[in-house]
Amino acid sequence: xxxxxxxxxxxxxxxxxxxxxxxxxxxxxxxxxxxxxxxxxxxxxxxxxxxxxxxxxxxxxxxxxxxxxxxxxxxxxxxxxxxxxxxxxxxxxxxxxxxxxxxxxxxxxxxxxxxxxxxxxxxxxxxxxxxxxxxxxxxxxxxxxxxxxxxxxxxxxxxxxxxxxxxxxxxxxxxxxxxxxxxxxxxxxxxxxxxxxxxxxxxxxxxxxxxxxxxxxxxxxxxxxxxxxxxxxxxxxxxxxxxxxxxxxxxxxxxxxxxxxxxxxxxxxxxxxxxxxxxxxxxxxxxxxxxxxxxxxxxxxxxxxxxxxxxxxxxxxxxxxxxxxxxxxxxxxxxxxxxxxxxxxxxxxxx
Amino acid sequence: xxxxxxxxxxxxxxxxxxxxxxxxxxxxxxxxxxxxxxxxxxxxxxxxxxxxxxxxxxxxxxxxxxxxxxxxxxxxxxxxxxxxxxxxxxxxxxxxxxxxxxxxxxxxxxxxxxxxxxxxxxxxxxxxxxxxxxxxxxxxxxxxxxxxxxxxxxxxxxxxxxxxxxxxxxxxxxxxxxxxxxxxxxxxxxxxxxxxxxxxxxxxxxxxxxxxxxxxxxxxxxxxxxxxxxxxxxxxxxxxxxxxxxxxxxxxxxxxxxxxxxxxxxxxxxxxxxxxxxxxxxxxxxxxxxxxxxxxxxxxxxxxxxxxxxxxxxxxxxxxxxxxxxxxxxxxxxxxxxxxxxxxxxxxxxxxxxxxxxxxxx
Numbered sequence: 001x002x003x004x005x006x007x008x009x010x011x012x013x014x015x016x017x018x019x020x021x022x023x024x025x026x027x028x029x030x031x032x033x034x035x036x037x038x039x040x041x042x043x044x045x046x047x048x049x050x051x052x053x054x055x056x057x058x059x060x061x062x063x064x065x066x067x068x069x070x071x072x073x074x075x076x077x078x079x080x081x082x083x084x085x086x087x088x089x090x091x092x093x094x095x096x097x098x099x100x101x102x103x104x105x106x107x108x109x110x111x112x113x114x115x116x117x118x119x120x121x122x123x124x125x126x127x128x129x130x131x132x133x134x135x136x137x138x139x140x141x142x143x144x145x146x147x148x149x150x151x152x153x154x155x156x157x158x159x160x161x162x163x164x165x166x167x168x169x170x171x172x173x174x175x176x177x178x179x180x181x182x183x184x185x186x187x188x189x190x191x192x193x194x195x196x197x198x199x200x201x202x203x204x205x206x207x208x209x210x211x212x213x214x215x216x217x218x219x220x221x222x223x224x225x226x227x228x229x230x231x232x233x234x235x236x237x238x239x240x241x242x243x244x245x246x247x248x249x250x251x252x253x254x255x256x257x258x259x260x261x262x263x264x265x266x267x268x269x270x271x272x273x274x275x276x277x278x279x280x281x282x283x284x285x286x287x288x289x290x291x292x293x294x295x296x297x298x299x300x301x302x303x304x305x306x307x308x309x310x311x312x313x314x315x316x317x318x319x320x321x322x323x324x325x326x327x328x329x330x331x332x333x334x335x336x337x338x339x340x341x342x343x344x345x346x347x348x349x350x351x
Numbered sequence: 352x353x354x355x356x357x358x359x360x361x362x363x364x365x366x367x368x369x370x371x372x373x374x375x376x377x378x379x380x381x382x383x384x385x386x387x388x389x390x391x392x393x394x395x396x397x398x399x400x401x402x403x404x405x406x407x408x409x410x411x412x413x414x415x416x417x418x419x420x421x422x423x424x425x426x427x428x429x430x431x432x433x434x435x436x437x438x439x440x441x442x443x444x445x446x447x448x449x450x451x452x453x454x455x456x457x458x459x460x461x462x463x464x465x466x467x468x469x470x471x472x473x474x475x476x477x478x479x480x481x482x483x484x485x486x487x488x489x490x491x492x493x494x495x496x497x498x499x500x501x502x503x504x505x506x507x508x509x510x511x512x513x514x515x516x517x518x519x520x521x522x523x524x525x526x527x528x529x530x531x532x533x534x535x536x537x538x539x540x541x542x543x544x545x546x547x548x549x550x551x552x553x554x555x556x557x558x559x560x561x562x563x564x565x566x567x568x569x570x571x572x573x574x575x576x577x578x579x580x581x582x583x584x585x586x587x588x589x590x591x592x593x594x595x596x597x598x599x600x601x602x603x604x605x606x607x608x609x610x611x612x613x614x615x616x617x618x619x620x621x622x623x624x625x626x627x628x629x630x631x632x633x634x635x636x637x638x639x640x641x642x643x644x645x646x647x648x649x650x651x652x653x654x655x656x657x658x659x660x661x662x663x664x665x666x667x668x669x670x671x672x673x674x675x676x677x678x679x680x681x682x683x684x685x686x687x688x689x690x691x692x693x694x695x696x697x698x699x700x701x702x703x704x705x706x707x708x709x710x711x712x713x
Binding site for chain 1: 355359361364365393394395396397399400445467573688689690700708709710711
């Protein structure tokens with residue numbers, strides 16, 4: 001005997017609302033979708049300045065704005081040091097921060113695969129809220145779609161964000177000048193290695209955690225202190241090396257980096273050695289390079305080191321007047337090598 | 352980091368370079384056999400530390416580079432089949448065949464998976480009993496033992512859906528072929544430390560003696576390579592031609608007997624074609640008769656119909672034989688880049704062209 005009355009009517013019965021997994025109907029615009037929003041997203045994001053229930057959020061602004069968007073498809077969804085939700089908030093917050101902006105609000109779009117566990121979605125929404133609180137940003141509007149089983153990877157998230165840019169802040173590769181000092185806020189390579197180690201089938205045991213963190217506060221800490229920042233870039237996909245190559249090309253200047261000055265944790269280095277990866281090309285989610293005027297460099301470094309997101313900060317290099325547009329890594333061997341972009345992702349080597 | 356930083360000490364490296372410079376009285380041409388050594392040399396700028404008398408040629412020891420284009424094409428044909436999961440080491444995925452690479456077959460819907468060990472590929476076969484798992488077994492003596500173990504495992508577990516596409520090369524016959532070539536300038540070899548970890552170095556003694564060429568079994572870290580150069584130049588200066596072991600922390604004269612036994616059980620010595628170099632007799636491994644059921648070329652006879660063609664503009668053969676440097680190729684960094692490689696030497700992390708492209712372009 002079923003433990004609840006059976007509906008014998010000919011109409012399509014309302015799907016059971018006590019589902020533990022996402023159904024196609026959760027994206028259909030009907031009752032289930034509203035339940036999903038009310039039970040998952042509203043509790044997670046409530047208490048923030050605007051609710052996510054309306055078609056859009058209305059913002060009253062008259063300032064300079066930074067606007068950015070990014071999509072998150074990380075696999076696995078949960079990894080040591082974070083999950084896709086934290087990543088989706090931090091990533092977009094950090095893109096705003098790299099414009100020198102104070103993050104104001106985010107949108108969040110969810111593409112769910114049919115069959116995705118609702119409890120996982122709840123966990124992810126909660127961690128988005130925690131990350132948003134830490135970054136002092138509100139999630140003000142959103143969207144949910146469900147795709148057929150097998151046509152997604154569990155969950156994808158897109159976030160877009162708006163931030164306010166203070167008067168006089170001009171941060172871009174074009175603002176980089178010869179003599180600028182390159183600062184980095186901590187050790188590199190940890191996020192990529194933590195993700196790789198968490199992947200199924202990878203029998204590498206490590207206690208390494210992703211460095212995933214919101215960086216806006218650390219950046220504003222520098223800007224508020226009047227540090228003359230010329231360029232900022234977070235070292236995500238492609239790692240520190242790719243970030244620097246992009247800036248050197250756009251600035252048409254040479255960046256000289258001292259290999260020994262770039263912090264890499266021993267455990268990160270060890271795993272990278274085993275897999276044949278170069279930690280300078282491994283992704284980070286809480287690291288940025290700051291190009292600051294030489295006169296401000298020492299003070300900027302002290303300020304960074306006093307901030308929780310910059311405790312491991314260091315001075316890693318300098319911009320030279322050479323218009324080569326290259327990044328040269330000075331090894332302790334007295335020889336320089338060029339850092340270039342990789343043509344694709346790093347692939348593990350044979351031997 | 353332990354076992355790493357000790358071998359990357361710049362101060363000691365400079366001392367070694369200075370000792371080599373003090374010793375050398377005339378020009379010498381050495382060849383490092385392994386692509387891993389080539390990359391370390393360019394990455395750490397070791398060639399720039401050496402006195403100008405010492406020329407380093409880059410050898411054929413990059414497994415990705417010397418895998419013949421026919422085998423790549425066979426892998427592409429297999430990967431395109433709906434029933435096949437093609438499992439491969441990551442760096443084979445971008446290697447160009449006659450048309451396309453495993454990455455392009457994957458994008459077109461082929462099931463291509465990166466594995467870190469051939470036993471992972473055997474585990475894939477166990478999990479997907481309805482599919483055929485083919486492991487692309489490339490490499491030298493270093494990868495052969497693990498590939499043999501995967502076959503033995505598959506046999507024990509009676510996996511009927513696991514096979515190897517074998518492209519196994521042996522280093523000593525290639526060195527002999529190089530030395531026998533009339534164009535050969537090589538006066539001393541830095542032999543590949545990992546190959547010798549498996550095989551030992553007894554089989555190099557006859558080569559050193561007959562060709563009067565010193566061979567120093569050498570590791571892969573900067574100080575390993577500089578010490579290997581030092582030992583090799585010392586032999587040349589003293590008129591000796593012996594086999595010496597720089598990489599004694601890993602290599603024993605007799606090698607790893609258990610690994611050799613696994614190779615012998617599963618594989619037999621066979622003729623092989625080397626990409627860019629040509630056919631070298633008895634320079635490879637093939638599955639023994641009793642393990643034919645694990646041979647992908649037998650299981651899928653259609654792959655023998657593959658017709659392969661090399662890019663006429665690629666001179667990787669000359670580069671792999673040490674007859675040209677990458678920058679002497681007109682296509683280098685022009686028509687041929689890591690994004691649009693004409694030959695495998697531009698693809699692999701261990702390929703000489705890729706090493707020059709990454710570290711020494713302008």
